[in-house]
Amino acid sequence: MASTVVVARILSPAEFGVATLVLAVATIMGAFIGLPFEESLSQRRQVRSAHLETALFVSMVLTGAAVLLSLLLGPLIEHWAAAPGFALYLVVSALLLAGQGPGAVARAVARRSRRFVEISFCQAAGTVIASLVAVLAALAGWGVWSLLLQRLLPNVLYPLLAAGFLWHRGQAMRTLVRWHPQRFRELFRFSWLSLADVGVGSAVPAVLAFMVNAVFGSATLGQLNIALRIVDPLRMALMGVGHNLAFSVLVRLQLDPPRLVRTAGEIVAGVAMVAVPAFVGLAMVAPVLLPLLVGPGWDQAVPLSQILCLAVALSLPFQFYDSAYSALGRPEYGLIGGIFALACMVAGFAITVGAGGRNAPAIAFLVYELATIAAVLFFALRLGRGNVAPASGRIGRVWLAALAMGAAIAALCFRNGVPEPSVPTLAVIILAGAAAYPIALLVTCRPCAQDFISLLRNRKS
Structure with a gap:
């Protein structure tokens, strides 16, 4: 960064x-x-x-x-x-x-x-x-x-x-x-x-990049690049560390697929408690953060980065089901889901461009992430014999807390429009979100908050 x-x-x-x-x-x-x-x-x-x-x-x-x-x-x-x-x-x-x-x-x-x-x-x-x-x-x-x-x-x-x-x-x-x-x-x-x-997963950014370059030109593609660079460091950090840790746990459950899926669901819900508010918060601060970081000339990257943040907030926790399929030795599940999501992304881009949408690159990315969620949940239902509802329900309550946090930030910091980009302004927004989210999580999902506190207190487990 x-x-x-x-x-x-x-x-x-x-x-x-x-x-x-x-x-x-x-x-x-x-x-x-x-x-x-x-x-x-x-x-x-x-x-x-x-x-x-x-x-x-x-x-x-x-x-x-x-x-x-x-x-x-x-x-x-x-x-x-x-x-x-x-x-x-x-x-x-x-x-x-x-x-x-x-x-x-x-x-x-x-x-x-x-x-x-x-x-x-x-x-x-x-x-x-x-x-x-x-x-x-x-x-x-x-x-x-x-x-x-x-x-x-x-x-x-x-x-x-x-x-x-x-x-x-x-x-x-x-x-x-x-x-x-x-x-x-x-x-x-x-x-x-x-x-x-x-x-297939690596082809997704290539396909998106060449579609954007063909329709909007290299300058817009550069704006998308900057938007992704705001999102990617946090996403790669969570996935890089998280996949290795999750894989080491899940690979021991290879012979019991239903239990493996249940355990993956617990990991998914746990990741959501951190990832969802982080990316929702990043979407909220993007209008201040981006101009502060990269200077003038990147205005188009702000709405793109906000859509990308929300897309990753939705999909990143569910990607740990793919860690379960890898630990199970069944990468074909990820392959099928990836092909389905890639086709949805291309269709989403074409439809948005046809409708005259300037944010077609980010919307296509959002469609891709939603399609990956649908695919991983489909296979989780098959392998886990329906044991995905508890994790999905907890993620829904985490989202309620994150949205409440976003509403609090908007009411406190954006009531008069986008404030002037500065380090003190950015610090106030971050502190407001950090204070609002735990309170909201206690209201929407008290067990989630208690589990998270227990995890922090007992890191060895």
């Missing part, structure tokens, strides 16, 4: 738009390189060194394929999307994906050992370093390159930091890059489904 504050004051919305197109394609390629093997290695009951060697081998082959594909398709996409420099940006981005495979293996090993602090430390350190490099690159006039380094450099840094961590502990892991057909077949059943699931 801090690096975005600096970079947004240097670069133009059009440069953010070009970077969004490049990163959308690079994200798809990166998903195919590492993520499926991370999940496959994490959920297996037994992992041998040959499994790790095979995952590294395949990821290196896929990285080479990504570079070759970039050389072939980059110029075509550059011409079609009218994005100068896209071809070169894409080739360099593909080269930076070389760390995806080693990073995925390192995270899988750490997850199996429940070393979540080490995962978080390495990811945080990589992000900080990449952010500093991005700011220096923007100040040096590197433009789009700074945005690409900000997002992709952590892929290279994570495995290096993880190796340094192990070396410091005296547990250096030396894994060769070798091909083992038998081990690949053992990983493949889960991996190819997870690969398709992750591929």
Whole structure:
């Protein structure tokens, strides 16, 4: 967020738009390189060194394929999307994906050992370093390159930091890059489904980015990029940490799907108590926060970010049902839901554009998130034998408390319109929400408030 504050004051919305197109394609390629093997290695009951060697081998082959594909398709996409420099940006981005495979293996090993602090430390350190490099690159006039380094450099840094961590502990892991057909077949059943699931999920921002660029242009796409950068840090923090923790609990319930779904529902309700008010509050402060952070010229990003915040507030808790399906070894549920949601997003965008809606990008994103909720609840009902009502009911009461918090903020801070952006104003809004939400939660869902307080008091459990 801090690096975005600096970079947004240097670069133009059009440069953010070009970077969004490049990163959308690079994200798809990166998903195919590492993520499926991370999940496959994490959920297996037994992992041998040959499994790790095979995952590294395949990821290196896929990285080479990504570079070759970039050389072939980059110029075509550059011409079609009218994005100068896209071809070169894409080739360099593909080269930076070389760390995806080693990073995925390192995270899988750490997850199996429940070393979540080490995962978080390495990811945080990589992000900080990449952010500093991005700011220096923007100040040096590197433009789009700074945005690409900000997002992709952590892929290279994570495995290096993880190796340094192990070396410091005296547990250096030396894994060769070798091909083992038998081990690949053992990983493949889960991996190819997870690969398709992750591929569809990664295609969503790419499809949205190219639709927005085609209809509204790269400047509007840059506005959407900034809106997402307000939402993504909190969403990625909650999902990155939360998925690892939830997976470690749920993977032990593989043989009892109904109990697994019930436990996932408890996690979903618990996440909602934190995520819903956080994103509703972020939507409320966006008219003050965005101008304060990124300066003038980004007015269109404010309504986009508010819709995105509300969409993530709705969907993020329910995404932990996908963690349950992954722990169960059934990524096809996520794949089916992802295809359904992607189709709904495209339809929502087309309908909104046809109706003349300027906020079509954010509305399409909202439709996508609502469709994912419908899909995960459908499969949860099938696996859990109907045991999703208690969690959904608690989430509904959490939403009542969050909306009451929003109403209190509006009455106290926005009764005369949007106040002048300033740090004191932002602090007052945040304090008002922080005071209003617990009171509202005690009224709408006293057990939720009591459980949350108990969790804070007994963190070990």
